């Protein structure tokens with residue numbers, strides 16, 4: 206989410222937090238909702254499409270859509286029912302994200318670390334899990350609660366209009382804050398289930414994170430600044446492998462054998 210967060214806030218989410226906190230001082234606390242995040246993410250996604258280079262490589266687009274569609278079918282409702290919008294950005298950055306409302310963005314640079322469909326499905330599964338576990342929403346509401354609790358002051362908000370503005374800001378913030386460590390671990394676990402249930406080989410998740418670690422030594426990888434790789438992450442994934450392999454074998458037996466060609 207790093208590239209996205211920098212786009213949204215100029216790389217200074219802390220300023221947004223402080224601003225929110227001052228607005229919140231002394232007020233009854235409005236919490237952001239999933240639908241506010243969805244509306245805001247729609248705007249941000251459109252902005253990215255306008256400002257970044259959208260890939261017109263038909264094969265790459267078909268490949269990424271093929272993997273995404275297979276993973277999406279395995280989500281819980283209502284997420285599996287949504288009409289997910291998948292966009293491919295032409296960029297050397299190793300990056301990918303998913304946003305509330307059913308949006309996935311993949312940078313072509315991700316193919317430098319995701320060598321095959323199973324590794325790409327690991328990335329997509331992880332990102333989509335952040336959405337289904339409502340991580341952005343939890344993050345922003347925790348932030349708003351914390352900030353409102355520690356700052357005393359007079360009420361600056363009156364009518365519903367101001368509250369609406371505040372919620373819109375909160376939604377922007379929710380999309381820009383990096384996820385916490387606990388959320389990253391949860392997205393790994395849940396994401397691995399999704400990809401394995403779709404018939405992608407979960408053993409490849411280990412190789413993906415090894416590739417990530419390797420690439421990060423060569424230069425900046427935005428994905429890695431918010432997704433610290435390394436031995437802990439890989440050990441955690443290895444612990445998940447037996448249950449993920451069972452899902453994978455069941456999926457294969459049920460005829461779910463995705464063939465997405467890069």
Ligand SMILES: [Zn+2]
Pocket residue numbers: 331332335384389392431432
């Ligand atoms: Zn993540």
